[in-house]
Amino acid sequence: MAEESKPGGNPSGVGLTTRQGHPIYDNQNTRSVGPRGPLVLEDYQFLEKITHFDRERIPERVVHARGAGAHGWFVPTGRAGDVSIEEYSRAAVFRKGTRTPVFIRFSTVTHGAHSPETLRDPRGFAIKFYTGTGNWDLVGNNLKVFFIRDPIKFPDLIHAFKPDPVTNIQNSCRIFDFLSLTPESTHMVTWLFSPWGIPASYREMQGSGVNTYKLVNGHGQTVLCKFHFQPKMGVRNLRQEEASAIQATDWNHATRDLYEAIAREEHPEWDMYIQVMSDDDHPELDWDPLDATKLWPEDEFPMLHVGHVVLDRNPADYFNEVEQASFGTGVLVDGIDFSDDKLLLGRTFAYSDTQRYRVGPNYLQLPINAPKCPFATNQRGGQMSYFVDGADQGADPHVNYEPSNRDGLKQQERLGPPPRIFVEGQVGRQPIERPCNFRQAGDRWRLFSEDERNELVGNLVNALSQCDRIIQERMVGHFTQADPEYGRRVGEGLGIPAPAASQAGPA
Numbered sequence: 001m002a003e004e005s006k007p008g009g010n011p012s013g014v015g016l017t018t019r020q021g022h023p024i025y026d027n028q029n030t031r032s033v034g035p036r037g038p039l040v041l042e043d044y045q046f047l048e049k050i051t052h053f054d055r056e057r058i059p060e061r062v063v064h065a066r067g068a069g070a071h072g073w074f075v076p077t078g079r080a081g082d083v084s085i086e087e088y089s090r091a092a093v094f095r096k097g098t099r100t101p102v103f104i105r106f107s108t109v110t111h112g113a114h115s116p117e118t119l120r121d122p123r124g125f126a127i128k129f130y131t132g133t134g135n136w137d138l139v140g141n142n143l144k145v146f147f148i149r150d151p152i153k154f155p156d157l158i159h160a161f162k163p164d165p166v167t168n169i170q171n172s173c174r175i176f177d178f179l180s181l182t183p184e185s186t187h188m189v190t191w192l193f194s195p196w197g198i199p200a201s202y203r204e205m206q207g208s209g210v211n212t213y214k215l216v217n218g219h220g221q222t223v224l225c226k227f228h229f230q231p232k233m234g235v236r237n238l239r240q241e242e243a244s245a246i247q248a249t250d251w252n253h254a255t256r257d258l259y260e261a262i263a264r265e266e267h268p269e270w271d272m273y274i275q276v277m278s279d280d281d282h283p284e285l286d287w288d289p290l291d292a293t294k295l296w297p298e299d300e301f302p303m304l305h306v307g308h309v310v311l312d313r314n315p316a317d318y319f320n321e322v323e324q325a326s327f328g329t330g331v332l333v334d335g336i337d338f339s340d341d342k343l344l345l346g347r348t349f350a351y352s353d354t355q356r357y358r359v360g361p362n363y364l365q366l367p368i369n370a371p372k373c374p375f376a377t378n379q380r381g382g383q384m385s386y387f388v389d390g391a392d393q394g395a396d397p398h399v400n401y402e403p404s405n406r407d408g409l410k411q412q413e414r415l416g417p418p419p420r421i422f423v424e425g426q427v428g429r430q431p432i433e434r435p436c437n438f439r440q441a442g443d444r445w446r447l448f449s450e451d452e453r454n455e456l457v458g459n460l461v462n463a464l465s466q467c468d469r470i471i472q473e474r475m476v477g478h479f480t481q482a483d484p485e486y487g488r489r490v491g492e493g494l495g496i497p498a499p500a501a502s503q504a505g506p507a
Contacts, residue, residue, distance in 0.1 A: 151346020
């Protein structure tokens with residue numbers, strides 16, 4: 001038995017971490033709005049702890065959608081545009097001179113594991129940074145916005161895009177039935193049904209974190225932030241005719257292209273950028289910066305170059321490294337924090353909980369998911385557990401709890417002050433106050449080339465022609481509110497007269 005120590009002592013020097021390897025600074029209190037609560041959903045430390053406990057006796061597993069992936073590196077510039085990155089973030093991963101291993105998984109979103117990679121669908125872009133202070137997962141897609149802004153709508157969105165539960169057939173009627181009653185989706189629909197909805201390859205695809213995060217500097221000061229990745233090869237997308245021609249001969253073109261390029265040592269590369277703005281409500285804008293259906297205009301919030309990503313190694317085994325790769329938006333490191341983006345907070349619970357269901361409660365013991373820095377937890381048991389986190393670091397193996405007078409794990413000292421967060425307001429189910437559902441969709445229409453507009457209109461008309469008239473009219477109404485020409489051209493293709501089109505959508 002280990003010699004007793006005073007409460008709070010740490011004779012072994014072993015620090016308590018999360019399963020991701022992040023230091024735990026306070027293991028006594030959950031995050032709440034005020035000392036009496038309520039609790040907040042982004043408390044990843046609590047969620048990891050309680051959901052693992054919930055599953056210590058319940059094995060669960062589920063399959064995942066189609067994807068491809070590769071290993072590589074992230075090298076930061078140490079700057080954000082003209083200033084030191086340390087003005088914005090104290091995250092060590094951004095410090096000049098570091099080189100962080102990464103794994104990127106690309107995927108289609110709504111289609112099955114063996115579906116063609118030429119289908120119109122958002123593409124997942126998930127990057128895992130194995131930093132020296134624990135893993136950081138940035139889980140986004142190739143487009144910079146999303147269909148919805150509130151996570152409570154996500155199951156309905158996916159149900160609408162998935163096959164009919166009776167016939168097991170996907171159809172446009174289900175999709176646009178939902179979207180026609182979800183006006184904030186107009187911006188994403190405009191992107192998705194343009195050529196941007198079918199990337200030519202993963203190497204020629206943008207990545208974006210989509211959600212709004214916060215960066216925290218050494219003084220605890222915060223700014224709002226969005227993350228972006230721009231391919232060195234440039235962006236290339238496919239017209240529907242081109243995608244159909246590829247699909248006729250090769251269902252695996254994107255996976256094949258990625259694997260064979262790396263095998264030829266033609267390593268894919270991306271430049272990483274951030275956009276930042278002050279951490280406040282920004283009442284001068286007619287849209288909310290935390291709204292995942294919105295872009296931040298680059299002329300107002302410029303792209304700041306912060307680093308470079310290269311993929312230089314293919315997986316040795318697809319199942320072990322790609323299928324079992326598991327990501328979560330709650331997996332952050334010191335210097336990067338949550339904003340109040342509702343979609344981000346909902347994803348933070350859902351993603352890691354899904355991984356515990358899909359792969360198992362000990363998914364973080366798998367090599368592809370485990371941090372590469374030292375980590376130690378008090379979590380034990382559960383399906384497929386095959387080692388004790390941190391058992392080789394000198395802590396008393398009899399003590400799987402904290403606090404303790406004995407030589408167990410102890411919470412660690414903070415590296416810097418926590419972000420300054422103040423929250424007040426009524427708790428309830430409340431929509432955002434500045435939805436601005438259509439303006440950015442209209443901006444995108446006007447920025448598209450005439451070829452892109454023609455492709456967008458043709459794809460929408462083809463998909464909507466299978467839908468009921470009420471759905472067609474409501475969608476044309478959305479497009480009309482975005483831009484009169486946009487609505488008129490889709491309406492003409494569907495045989496909907498201009499007066500009906502102009503009155504069809506909700507305000």
